[in-house]
Amino acid sequence: MKVSLFITCMADIMTSNVGKDTVEILERFGCEVDFPDTQTCCGQPAYNSGYLENTKATMKHMMKVFRESEYVVGPSGSCVAMLRGYEAIFRGDPEWEEEAKKLAAKTFELSQFLVDVLGIVDVGSTFKGKVTYHPSCHMTRILGVKAAPVQLLQNVEGVDFVELPHGEDCCGFGGTFAVKNSVISGQMVQEKADHVVETEAEYLVGGDMACLLNIGGRLSREGSYVKVVHLAEILNTVK
Amino acid sequence: MTIQNRESFLDNLANTLGRPRRKTGVERPKWSLSPQWEVYDGLSQDELVDVLEQQCKVIHTNFKRTNFDGLSEMLKSAIKGHDGNKVLAANDRRNKEYGLEVIFDDLKQEGVDVRLWDSAIGTENQVFAEQADIGITFSEITLAESGTITLFNDKDNGRSISLLPRVHVVIIPKSTLVPRMTQAVKQIHEANKRGREVSSCVSFISGPSNSADIEMNLIVGVHGPIEATYIVVDDK
Amino acid sequence: MGIRIGDPSFETRVQEGIENDFMLNSVASAQGRFRGRRGVATEELGNWEDWRSLGEEIRSHTLENIDYYLQQLSDNVSKRGGHVFFAATADEANEYIKEVVKRKNGKKVVKSKSMVTEEIGLNKALEEAGSEVIETDLGEWILQLDGDVPSHIVTPALHLNRDQIKETFANKRGYDKSNTPEELGLFAREELRKDFLTADIGITGCNFAVAESGAVTFVTNEGNARLATTLPDTQISVMGLERIVPTWEELDVLVSLLTRSAVGQKLTSYITGITGTRLAGEIDGPEEFHLVIVDNGRSEILGTEFQSALHCIRCAACINVCPVYRHIGGHAYGSIYPGPIGAVLTPLLDGYENHKELPHASTLCAACTDVCPVKIPLHEQLIRHREIMVEKNMAPTAEKIAMNGFVKWSTHPAAYKLSSKLARTALKPWTKDENITNGPGPLKNWTAQRDFPAPSQQTFRSWFKERQKGEKSK
Numbered sequence: 001m002k003v004s005l006f007i008t009c010m011a012d013i014m015t016s017n018v019g020k021d022t023v024e025i026l027e028r029f030g031c032e033v034d035f036p037d038t039q040t041c042c043g044q045p046a047y048n049s050g051y052l053e054n055t056k057a058t059m060k061h062m063m064k065v066f067r068e069s070e071y072v073v074g075p076s077g078s079c080v081a082m083l084r085g086y087e088a089i090f091r092g093d094p095e096w097e098e099e100a101k102k103l104a105a106k107t108f109e110l111s112q113f114l115v116d117v118l119g120i121v122d123v124g125s126t127f128k129g130k131v132t133y134h135p136s137c138h139m140t141r142i143l144g145v146k147a148a149p150v151q152l153l154q155n156v157e158g159v160d161f162v163e164l165p166h167g168e169d170c171c172g173f174g175g176t177f178a179v180k181n182s183v184i185s186g187q188m189v190q191e192k193a194d195h196v197v198e199t200e201a202e203y204l205v206g207g208d209m210a211c212l213l214n215i216g217g218r219l220s221r222e223g224s225y226v227k228v229v230h231l232a233e234i235l236n237t238v239k
Numbered sequence: 240m241t242i243q244n245r246e247s248f249l250d251n252l253a254n255t256l257g258r259p260r261r262k263t264g265v266e267r268p269k270w271s272l273s274p275q276w277e278v279y280d281g282l283s284q285d286e287l288v289d290v291l292e293q294q295c296k297v298i299h300t301n302f303k304r305t306n307f308d309g310l311s312e313m314l315k316s317a318i319k320g321h322d323g324n325k326v327l328a329a330n331d332r333r334n335k336e337y338g339l340e341v342i343f344d345d346l347k348q349e350g351v352d353v354r355l356w357d358s359a360i361g362t363e364n365q366v367f368a369e370q371a372d373i374g375i376t377f378s379e380i381t382l383a384e385s386g387t388i389t390l391f392n393d394k395d396n397g398r399s400i401s402l403l404p405r406v407h408v409v410i411i412p413k414s415t416l417v418p419r420m421t422q423a424v425k426q427i428h429e430a431n432k433r434g435r436e437v438s439s440c441v442s443f444i445s446g447p448s449n450s451a452d453i454e455m456n457l458i459v460g461v462h463g464p465i466e467a468t469y470i471v472v473d474d475k
Numbered sequence: 476m477g478i479r480i481g482d483p484s485f486e487t488r489v490q491e492g493i494e495n496d497f498m499l500n501s502v503a504s505a506q507g508r509f510r511g512r513r514g515v516a517t518e519e520l521g522n523w524e525d526w527r528s529l530g531e532e533i534r535s536h537t538l539e540n541i542d543y544y545l546q547q548l549s550d551n552v553s554k555r556g557g558h559v560f561f562a563a564t565a566d567e568a569n570e571y572i573k574e575v576v577k578r579k580n581g582k583k584v585v586k587s588k589s590m591v592t593e594e595i596g597l598n599k600a601l602e603e604a605g606s607e608v609i610e611t612d613l614g615e616w617i618l619q620l621d622g623d624v625p626s627h628i629v630t631p632a633l634h635l636n637r638d639q640i641k642e643t644f645a646n647k648r649g650y651d652k653s654n655t656p657e658e659l660g661l662f663a664r665e666e667l668r669k670d671f672l673t674a675d676i677g678i679t680g681c682n683f684a685v686a687e688s689g690a691v692t693f694v695t696n697e698g699n700a701r702l703a704t705t706l707p708d709t710q711i712s713v714m715g716l717e718r719i720v721p722t723w724e725e726l727d728v729l730v731s732l733l734t735r736s737a738v739g740q741k742l743t744s745y746i747t748g749i750t751g752t753r754l755a756g757e758i759d760g761p762e763e764f765h766l767v768i769v770d771n772g773r774s775e776i777l778g779t780e781f782q783s784a785l786h787c788i789r790c791a792a793c794i795n796v797c798p799v800y801r802h803i804g805g806h807a808y809g810s811i812y813p814g815p816i817g818a819v820l821t822p823l824l825d826g827y828e829n830h831k832e833l834p835h836a837s838t839l840c841a842a843c844t845d846v847c848p849v850k851i852p853l854h855e856q857l858i859r860h861r862e863i864m865v866e867k868n869m870a871p872t873a874e875k876i877a878m879n880g881f882v883k884w885s886t887h888p889a890a891y892k893l894s895s896k897l898a899r900t901a902l903k904p905w906t907k908d909e910n911i912t913n914g915p916g917p918l919k920n921w922t923a924q925r926d927f928p929a930p931s932q933q934t935f936r937s938w939f940k941e942r943q944k945g946e947k948s949k
């Protein structure tokens with residue numbers, strides 16, 4: 001099975017190990033992974049700020065990048081939801097409608113791809129520690145992926161899973177919101193960090209790097225010992 | 240009666256919707272889903288009574304059940320239990336059938352001031368209702384799911400009876416039970432379609448009045464009755 | 476009062492909210508309870524999504540044919556002895572109501588809770604005309620005594636705690652009992668009962684009007700709307716033009732959605748449908764009835780991509796799940812309609828100029844969209860608002876420059892690659908132990924609240940490239 005990795009700009013620049021782990025997991029399950037190297041960003045920062053018309057250029061660029069791909073898989077619920085969202089945005093556009101539709105149909109978030117497409121619920125990895133999981137907003141509510149990441153995580157040998165109280169609450173990232181309304185965002189991430197600490201978990205796991213950066217940044221500011229890791233990192237921890 | 244500014248107002252709405260005004264010919268579609276009909280579908284009357292009893296706990300309502308012969312005792316003890324010295328009842332067509340007239344006479348003998356709503360005496364009804372301890376009504380349709388009784392208020396069944404007294408006591412013939420509001424509104428809708436005018440006041444009442452306006456804490460009894468008692472009467 | 480409330484500056488309002496611990500505690504605990512109850516009440520049905528779809532279908536059909544249903548409604552109200560006044564603006568509505576009150580020599584007016592009368596500023600208009608107006612909903616009464624404004628559309632005094640309420644009762648009404656909700660509630664009952672018995676006019680809102688029979692319905696728990704429509708001789712009900720259902724059958728569905736979403740109740744204590752004036756021989760109910768149907772900017776929403784915002788049944792579920800609302804409180808929105816629906820509706824009804832921050836006061840987390848019982852895509856409408864403000868050239872210049880830069884960057888792979896490679900080096904001066912605590916430019920606001928990690932040593936793409944080379948040479 002041929003899979004094109006959609007790395008997302010965040011993971012590309014900030015946390016490249018997440019990308020590496022994603023590649024290795026996919027290869028472990030027999031995927032042939034390529035990386036269309038002209039890919040950039042899904043366009044969310046500008047789109048969510050109201051710059052729809054300008055952002056269409058970015059979206060078209062991304063559609064071209066993945067035009068030949070069989071599957072597109074990325075380690076982020078939010079960015080994958082955006083790529084899939086092109087379909088609604090270009091509806092009625094004679095030139096791009098079909099292309100956007102095709103991209104939406106073949107694009108998957110990592111855990112979603114593993115569970116729904118490859119049918120794998122246990123990746124056979126081992127990770128020792130008390131772990132909690134933040135179900136990010138776009139992953140669960142926009143993309144609709146709720147069970148897959150938790151299922152994968154709970155099947156990892158050695159994982160002591162604790163539920164995050166009020167997990168479904170937003171961490172306060174919200175893209176440019178974190179900068180534009182930084183005071184409100186600060187209150188929100190504080191609350192989220194408090195809930196994480198409450199679980200007494202050693203690790204906070206998530207499927208969206210941006211949220212993890214946000215929560216991790218707050219935990220770090222407080223000098224908390226909780227480590228923040230992406231789901232891919234845990235799934236790629238094999239004995 | 241007067242209707243003012245209607246034409247310009249509605250023309251403008253049609254305009255913003257980008258089409259000519261629709262004055263006739265709009266049919267309510269057949270909705271693609273009907274989840275409301277699935278709730279407690281197929282339950283027997285007795286099962287519905289059980290649902291009602293459970294719900295009464297949720298809505299802080301005293302639930303009592305009796306058969307026809309036991310009603311007299313049950314109602315009297317409810318009135319006494321609520322310290323009912325002044326009682327106002329609807330002038331309901333069923334008062335006689337259910338033996339309430341006899342019960343009321345007994346109570347009067349015992350010194351309880353029992354009155355029936357009497358449209359001939361005007362606002363005196365309201366004055367008495369305001370002082371009354373207990374208001375007594377019959378439920379027309381009873382919604383098991385929500386613990387709701389339905390009143391079609393009219394000249395013999397004033398709105399005040401279920402509103403102004405401290406306690407509301409409702410007699411619920413078992414045959415009036417339906418699963419939920421769905422069945423009740425269907426009756427109203429169909430009667431309306433047949434040209435029967437709907438009551439000037441349809442009251443769906445679920446237990447005593449309450450409020451959560453202070454710190455989301457439930458206060459039972461605000462402007463309406465502070466307590467409610469339902470008496471389900473098995474049919475003869 | 477009108478739709479706008481509070482200090483003119485959004486930043487100030489937010490700051491006031493964030494610093495008000497009392498208020499935030501009340502809001503957070505109320506939200507917690509609301510959410511729990513709503514969750515139970517919707518899950519126990521087992522097919523909540525079907526209910527939502529049906530709700531959406533009903534609302535959308537009704538709005539598409541709103542002129543037809545309003546005509547039917549007004550005909551039926553008139554047939555049952557009521558007067559109907561269609562008001563294009565708040566002023567028209569207030570003038571008409573003032574006229575009626577004056578003609579009836581209405582010295583004392585009792586009101587039940589109604590957002591639309593808040594929106595048009597009716598109380599002020601009536602007081603100017605010399606009437607005493609008494610809010611009888613417990614929450615509204617507290618606010619009225621206190622000279623305060625609502626912070627929530629279902630429980631308007633959500634931001635106050637029992638001590639503050641006791642304080643208000645003591646100062647304004649000589650209350651001398653405890654701060655328990657029961658005693659406070661009982662006091663309100665006794666005080667307001669006197670007013671109900673002596674009022675000349677009852678004014679209500681309207682949750683849903685039923686077109687087929689001309690009924691106006693009220694969904695309440697306290698019983699004050701029933702009193703206001705039972706005792707006074709004149710009743711005036713005010714409704715937004717969208718608050719209507721075709722028949723009693725749709726009323727059932729929408730009321731069920733409303734009560735479960737709003738307070739987690741299967742039904743509220745009272746669902747009351749009043750049709751026209753009292754009939755011959757009836758003692759209770761008004762002898763004169765007026766229905767005022769208000770546009771006040773709503774018609775301009777029809778036919779636009781925001782039309783579904785008019786589907787709103789004012790359940791406040793979106794407000795009760797909103798994390799932004801939880802952290803700033805209702806007053807920070809500067810509108811009587813706070814939270815997600817407020818952020819959508821307020822700019823539509825009152826223009827962008829005074830509310831340009833509202834569409835940005837959201838992380839787009841979509842919790843609101845998820846709970847809305849009539850499926851309004853609230854977070855998408857917030858994005859659409861942002862788009863319109865960009866189109867209207869209302870966005871800050873710095874943002875425009877940044878966004879243009881972003882688009883260039885994300886459509887030019889070479890530039891993207893270069894900058895991503897340089898990111899780590901560029902942030903070097905601010906980096907200490909792989910961590911940034913006080914970043915430059917846009918990072919400044921970020922690091923004011925939290926740390927930012929140093930970018931990876933090597934970007935993913937260069938790792939991948941090296942790996943491929945390695946594999947080839949293997």
Ligand code: SF4
Pocket residue numbers: 736786787788789790791792793794816843846847848849850851853
């Ligand atoms: S927008 Fe939806 S959730 Fe919010 S108040 Fe309106 S109906 Fe309720």
